[in-house]
Amino acid sequence: MSSAVEAVYIFNQNKYSSPIDCILEHVYRSRPPTARTLLPHYQRYPKPRPSVINLPDLNPPTILFSLIHANLLFLSTASNDVEPLFVLEFLHRIVDIFEEFIGAPLLANKIESSYDVVAQLLGEMCDAGSVCNTEPNALRDDVDIPGWMDKLLGGVGLPGNAPSSLPSGGLNQQLQLNPSTSGPAIPWRRANVRHTSNELYVDILETLHVTLAPSGRPLAAVANGSIAFTSKISGVPDLLLTLSASGGKLGLEKAIELPVFHPCVRLARWKERPGELSFVPPDGKFMLAGYEVNLMPSVHDLSSWSNAKLQLPLSIEVAKSLGPVGTEFEVRLSIHNTFPGAASSSLAPPRPGLSSKGSGTSTPVFGASSSSSPMLQDVVVYIPIPDIVRSVIDVRPSRGEAYFTALESVVEWRLSSKAAASPGVATLRCTTVGPLTDDESDDLMNGFHSNTGAGDYDENQDAYQSKGSVPSKASTVSDHQQESRDERKVTQNTALMPSSASVSFKVKGWLASGIKVDGLVIDTRRSRGLGEGVKPYKGVKYLTVSRKGIETRC
Numbered sequence: 213m214s215s216a217v218e219a220v221y222i223f224n225q226n227k228y229s230s231p232i233d234c235i236l237e238h239v240y241r242s243r244p245p246t247a248r249t250l251l252p253h254y255q256r257y258p259k260p261r262p263s264v265i266n267l268p269d270l271n272p273p274t275i276l277f278s279l280i281h282a283n284l285l286f287l288s289t290a291s292n293d294v295e296p297l298f299v300l301e302f303l304h305r306i307v308d309i310f311e312e313f314i315g316a317p318l319l320a321n322k323i324e325s326s327y328d329v330v331a332q333l334l335g336e337m338c339d340a341g342s343v344c345n346t347e348p349n350a351l352r353d354d355v356d357i358p359g360w361m362d363k364l365l366g367g368v369g370l371p372g373n374a375p376s377s378l379p380s381g382g383l384n385q386q387l388q389l390n391p392s393t394s395g396p397a398i399p400w401r402r403a404n405v406r407h408t409s410n411e412l413y414v415d416i417l418e419t420l421h422v423t424l425a426p427s428g429r430p431l432a433a434v435a436n437g438s439i440a441f442t443s444k445i446s447g448v449p450d451l452l453l454t455l456s457a458s459g460g461k462l463g464l465e466k467a468i469e470l471p472v473f474h475p476c477v478r479l480a481r482w483k484e485r486p487g488e489l490s491f492v493p494p495d496g497k498f499m500l501a502g503y504e505v506n507l508m509p510s511v512h513d514l515s516s517w518s519n520a521k522l523q524l525p526l527s528i529e530v531a532k533s534l535g536p537v538g539t540e541f542e543v544r545l546s547i548h549n550t551f552p553g554a555a556s557s558s559l560a561p562p563r564p565g566l567s568s569k570g571s572g573t574s575t576p577v578f579g580a581s582s583s584s585s586p587m588l589q590d591v592v593v594y595i596p597i598p599d600i601v602r603s604v605i606d607v608r609p610s611r612g613e614a615y616f617t618a619l620e621s622v623v624e625w626r627l628s629s630k631a632a633a634s635p636g637v638a639t640l641r642c643t644t645v646g647p648l649t650d651d652e653s654d655d656l657m658n659g660f661h662s663n664t665g666a667g668d669y670d671e672n673q674d675a676y677q678s679k680g681s682v683p684s685k686a687s688t689v690s691d692h693q694q695e696s697r698d699e700r701k702v703t704q705n706t707a708l709m710p711s712s713a714s715v716s717f718k719v720k721g722w723l724a725s726g727i728k729v730d731g732l733v734i735d736t737r738r739s740r741g742l743g744e745g746v747k748p749y750k751g752v753k754y755l756t757v758s759r760k761g762i763e764t765r766c
Contacts, residue, residue, distance in 0.1 A: 221286070232251065253269075254278065284319075438501070549587070596711070597623060606643040712764065
């Protein structure tokens with residue numbers, strides 16, 4: 213199985229531009245299909261389209277790989293057997309590199325106006341179909357990016373490229389002039405890195421995915437974590453980042469599952485001592501590691517497990533088929549505001565005898581303030597409504613504001629940070645309106661609407677009755693018949709009730725897995741070109757996010 217990329221196509225699929233136009237076509241090898249030939253075969257498949265599509269009717273038979281990002285469609289082809297994840301990862305790297313060099317968000321006009329840079333990047337990242345260089349720091353040494361002065365001089369017709377800044381003796385003499393900064397050849401780090409302010413930042417983000425049964429028992433509970441690292445330090449630093457979790461070493465091994473690392477991480481050190489990340493960082497911000505945490509209990513404890521034992525800051529329940537005829541439902545949002553381990557996950561205060569910005573050879577003292585405690589933010593509850601529901605009326609939230617969007621058939625309930633700060637139970641009660649019956653449709657066409665919810669019309673009932681008249685026996689409906697009729701309506705209106713509800717939120721300063729940063733140390737013996745007395749500023753942030761991640765079935 214080969215690992216060759218034949219071509220890359222970029223299409224602008226903005227909804228305002230019709231039809232979809234190709235803004236870039238870069239061929240690496242062979243004779244792949246043109247963009248005009250390839251696009252109809254891709255659009256032939258219904259949405260959502262798969263990332264890998266086999267096109268046997270082309271000559272030769274072709275495998276099509278696709279990626280959609282910010283209204284841009286990235287396509288790549290292969291006529292031979294190739295590892296699908298390899299090509300898809302290459303497309304993701306192209307997006308990351310373009311955002312690094314051109315700027316985010318990635319737009320079609322940015323690519324078109326910076327085609328000279330884009331062409332250099334595509335040529336350096338892949339040579340004759342073989343992926344060779346996808347590190348941003350290494351690409352900065354190879355790709356010529358025009359500055360604002362070059363663009364200004366080029367606009368008036370003057371040459372913008374400055375003469376070479378190398379000394380007359382060439383590259384060898386330049387390296388001799390800077391022996392401390394030459395360092396080893398590291399693919400992911402630029403040479404001769406210099407910063408006026410040395411800073412190191414660690415950002416850990418965890419995304420929750422929790423599914424609850426109607427009884428409240430969790431069916432699945434997973435947290436996907438990512439560790440972003442920002443290095444703004446001169447020279448070639450050698451760092452050691454230490455992670456910990458409740459339960460010590462065994463607890464950390466149990467918490468972090470399926471870890472993935474940046475190529476700069478020394479895997480032997482991690483295998484020997486789990487929780488220790490030893491690496492020489494790239495310059496700037498990069499993704500250091502990723503992991504997955506299973507929040508579910510063991511099989512033995514699953515029978516007695518409940519939603520409360522997940523220790524989530526909130527939980528959601530849905531009661532449906534309420535009211536006289538079962539057209540109402542109620543959503544109960546229990547706000548606990550409990551954050552286990554939040555005290556340890558906050559930024560550490562300065563220790564006696566150390567400066568507030570820490571030391572390069574000691575356990576880091578993170579410089580941000582620890583006064584703010586974790587709190588819920590951006591709480592939004594989504595209740596999908598069946599398509600047969602005409603409308604949702606009488607929306608009554610006890611906190612925040614709620615509204616029904618008929619176009620998307622969903623009820624959104626938003627709580628501000630102030631409304632979500634108070635622990636307790638918030639409720640939302642709504643009434644659904646079902647589809648029109650045949651009789652109601654005829655009445656609306658004739659300009660008359662009858663309220664069927666008030667009871668059935670009886671043709672034997674007198675049209676007019678005096679104030680003191682007593683209803684006849686034929687015009688009254690027994691209580692038993694009324695109850696039986698209401699039960700039938702409740703059964704019929706079951707189809708109008710929601711089947712699930714999900715909630716989105718974020719919490720700063722807390723991680724659901726309990727993982728925390730214990731230390732960040734610079735190894736001065738293995739580092740090069742740091743300078744004397746360098747004491748970098750160190751900081752850490754924790755963030756837990758749920759993007760419709762907590763879902764309850766009902």
